Amino acid sequence: MSRPNQSPERRLELVPVLAHTFAEFGYRRTTTAELGERCGVRENILYRLWPDKRAMFVAALDYVYQLSEKTWNELLARADDRVSPAELILDYESTHQGEFGLYRIVFAGLSETDDPEIAEAMRRLYGRFQHFVRKQVKAHHDGVAVPAVTDPGLVAWAIVGLGTVANIGRELGLLSVRARKRLVGEVGRALLRDWADEG
Amino acid sequence: MSRPNQSPERRLELVPVLAHTFAEFGYRRTTTAELGERCGVRENILYRLWPDKRAMFVAALDYVYQLSEKTWNELLARADDRVSPAELILDYESTHQGEFGLYRIVFAGLSETDDPEIAEAMRRLYGRFQHFVRKQVKAHHDGVAVPAVTDPGLVAWAIVGLGTVANIGRELGLLSVRARKRLVGEVGRALLRDWADEG
């Protein structure tokens, strides 16, 4: 034997670059030549690390979730007991949401769901997002007498929907920063609010 | 002169076919050859009716909104005063939402927003959706003492978000028919509910 295989490390280095490139151009309009250039390598180097362009995209999708989860977990680690985790994430997302433009990968993925592997990656992404949010909503509900919506799973989907539509509004220039903040903040809180409280 | 130009009529005939084809394959994976075949004409016929593929897509996007608006207006025309128009639309969407798969065109459009004309068409689409829903929410608020969220515009965006995430859940097989119905129905009603009522 000679020279240890450093492919895994190399993949970890390059995935963020892939993700940002796919976010910028979408799936189809991203060329493997462009990916190589951004990564500072020739195309065939990428083809040694991943079997095809599709696999590069799937890797980028997985990276997007991991990055979000990491950010949220760091956020929750700094939580005190005055504000519930669910509210903390809402507040965070209402200001920082989408700031790296990575949501555009998700949009790209949504029109490539005929590919089973991409569909699977999208399922992982949305499934995990919803699962994560649901956990926080459930915890939040422990301190709530009469939740506006009883099923935490439904609330989690609705919150994911808020984030999604906020990103659509941003992408199309239909929602200002301020409007997006109010959308996620006010509607999100209405979904979490205690129905037993005063109006 | 001889033979009147029937292009406008022909366009009206063909647009639904374009829309269903784009919905099936997305923007990039739809070939002009396929469009021609589905329309039962040669490619260059399509190029006489629209300048390029992009224009065909934009026409399909506009068609999608027109179809939805038509459906909703017919629905509202049958309304009585026991249920508010906003609730009527929620109930309708919670069962029939996305049934023709045309939402997939919207997903396709979301990853083509770098094209100014497509972006503009998407803005029209989402802008009109939100505007339409907002009108119904506003009317609904007239009969409500303390709305859960005061700004009808925000509520409208949230409802559009519910529809969007429900379609994503359907597309990825993450939400069953039943779950989608509950998502749009229960969360939608929570957003419309009167905060002054009993819990």
Add this chain to the structure above:
DNA sequence: GTCAATAGTAAGTGTGCACTTACATTTGGA
């Protein structure tokens, strides 16, 4: 130092597809 595997360079290649061109046929107003 040797050798085998890794890492990198440079130049294809084949195909899919948006769009075009050249030509034939039909239509309907005068």
Add this chain to the structure above:
DNA sequence: TCCAAATGTAAGTGCACACTTACTATTGAC
């Protein structure tokens, strides 16, 4: 019945781009 415009057919064309091949240079365990 003429003829100009509309409608249709058939066969390109050129380019973008995913993926490959052939080759060179580096690394590091022995």
